[in-house]
Amino acid sequence: MTAYTKKNNRLVEEDAGIHHEYYECMCDSEEHVLRITYFMNDDNSLDEFEEIYITTFLGYQGFWRRLWGGLKYIFGYNSKYGHFECTTLKVSDAIRFRDLLNRFLESKNRPILKLEVKDE
Numbered sequence: 001m002t003a004y005t006k007k008n009n010r011l012v013e014e015d016a017g018i019h020h021e022y023y024e025c026m027c028d029s030e031e032h033v034l035r036i037t038y039f040m041n042d043d044n045s046l047d048e049f050e051e052i053y054i055t056t057f058l059g060y061q062g063f064w065r066r067l068w069g070g071l072k073y074i075f076g077y078n079s080k081y082g083h084f085e086c087t088t089l090k091v092s093d094a095i096r097f098r099d100l101l102n103r104f105l106e107s108k109n110r111p112i113l114k115l116e117v118k119d120e
Contacts, residue, residue, distance in 0.1 A: 026088045
């Protein structure tokens with residue numbers, strides 16, 4: 001069963017130690033949202049998993065367009081532009097992401113990311 005908790009005025013999905021955080025793009029497009037998935041123990045320390053999963057939305061295409069793209073892929077066509085989207089993080093989200101990565105690195109006894117944000 002999935003539980004939801006309120007964090008930073010947003011509902012955060014929590015399911016058996018699985019945590020998700022969402023990072024919105026500066027353009028506020030629903031298609032440019034990063035979803036970060038990680039695992040935590042009951043004592044709020046990161047679990048002994050070696051991964052943090054990052055998921056992004058690649059945009060919707062209709063059935064025929066996806067079929068055509070699949071056929072081109074099967075026959076070896078490669079677009080010079082690739083298949084990707086981008087997300088531009090707000091400073092507050094970048095700091096939150098850095099803090100998550102630092103917690104992950106500390107749990108693996110690795111050096112933390114030493115990034116400083118200078119106020120303008």
